Amino acid sequence: MYESYYGFTERPFQLTPNAQWFYASRLHKRALAYLQYGLSQGEGFIVITGDVGTGKTTIANQLLSQLNQDEIVAKQIVTSKLGPDDLIRMIASSFNLMVTEHNKASYLDAIHIFLKRLHSQHRRALLLVDEAQNLPLESIEELRMLSNYQINGKPLLQSFLLGQNELNPIIQAPNMEQFRQRIIASSNLTPLVEEETREYIEYRLRMAGLKSPLLSPDCYALIQQFSRGIPRKINLLMDRLLLLGYLEQHKQLTAEHVSNVVSEISEEIAHQQPINQAVNSATAIAEPHVQLESDPMQTHVQHLLDESLEQKLKLLKELDELILQRQKSTNIPNSE
Structure with missing residues (x-):
């Protein structure tokens, strides 16, 4: 606009x-250098941590944009709270591997065959695991086990872990000693x-x-x-x-314009929380068998989600009245 x-x-x-607009602060340069160093070594784990929005994914994209596709086959996955078996399936899927039987052994076998085929082509695989703080200990241990796929002492798969600061205490857990020994470099991004x-x-x-x-x-x-x-x-x-x-x-x-925008954003954030609380309360009270179009309270809930901020405030007041009416009709005590 x-x-x-x-x-x-x-x-x-x-x-x-945007990898093409990569701004390299001092710490971003260091983190990228660690990733590049890890690539040159061809083994071990690199761990990059930092608060939300500090640029971990941007660094990963920057690294991917620099890779020689004839030498390295790289895939990036974003993890949720995946157990070990689901993580193996996601890795196989990211490399477009097909299996005849959908069990862990088949997926592991497919990954191993794929990695050996890359090795015969003088290529290797790189896995970037984003949001790695979501992985349970058992799944991180599964990544370590995959790093044991080797030919003549040379690993066939290398993994980089990118995660929020919560990843650090996970890695420092007492039973993660073997994984820590495989980390060749780590860096923490700060604002x-x-x-x-x-x-x-x-x-x-x-x-x-x-x-x-x-x-x-x-x-x-x-x-x-x-x-x-x-x-x-x-x-x-x-x-x-x-x-x-x-x-x-x-x-x-000018600074005045910045102040105006900051005030607008702050007001929006302040209004968002009570509106969400009202929506949650209304949803909890609403009878599950009543259809949306026939229940005035649920209709107001939907309008709260759809309308502008000004309309939200008006509808919120009307919603409060509907909640009180519903409480009276269902004999639910008023928390006030």
């Missing part, structure tokens, strides 16, 4: 990671400091085609305060800031 107004070739602060936040914003604006300064110098302290240096939050704030600038026709953006 605002791209042509500011002369951008594309939106500079999309939430989706950007204010100077890096400014460099990050200016870099992405230049990449989008901006020719002249857009933000006044006093904007950056407020952006840092709101985002705490987390790139994803910086992107969220900057995208809204550029939208405000376009709607109000500002070619230069």
Whole structure:
């Protein structure tokens, strides 16, 4: 919407990671260097951890974009709380392997045959496991067991683990000693400091085609305060800031504009929680056999999910009245 107004070739602060727009802070450079070092070694595990939105997936995408496809077959999986058997099935699926019998032994055999075939072609496999903090200990141990597939002492599969900070205590558990011995490097991503936040914003604006300064110098302290240096939050704030600038026709953006956007976002977050609580309460009280279109309370719940913020507040008041009526009719005591 605002791209042509500011002369951008594309939106500079999309939430989706873009390997071509990789901003390398000091810690991001180090994490990427560890991944590249791990690739050069061809063995062991590399572990990259960090808070939500600090750029772990962006680093992984950057690494994948640099790989020689003739030498390395790389796949990236995003894990939920997968048990060992489900993890094996997901890995087999990511490499497009087919099995005749759907049991763990068949999947492991298919993976082993595939890895040996790659080796005969002078290629190897790389697995990037994103959101690895979701894996139970038994599944991480399964990854270690897969690293035992070797020919002449050379591993056939290498795994990189990317996860939130919760991954660190999992790895440090007493029964994970064998896995820790396989880790050849690890790095923890922390948020950007204010100077890096400014460099990050200016870099992405230049990449989008901006020719002249857009933000006044006093904007950056407020952006840092709101985002705490987390790139994803910086992107969220900057995208809204550029939208405000376009709607109000500002070619230069100031600290006042940043403050206005921060206030808007903060208000939206503050309203979201009570609305969600009201929706949950209404859903719990609603009779399961009543159809949505015939139950006024459930209709209001659906409207709360669909309408704008202004309409949500109006409907929320009406919903409170419906909840009280339902409580009276079903003899449910009022918690107040």
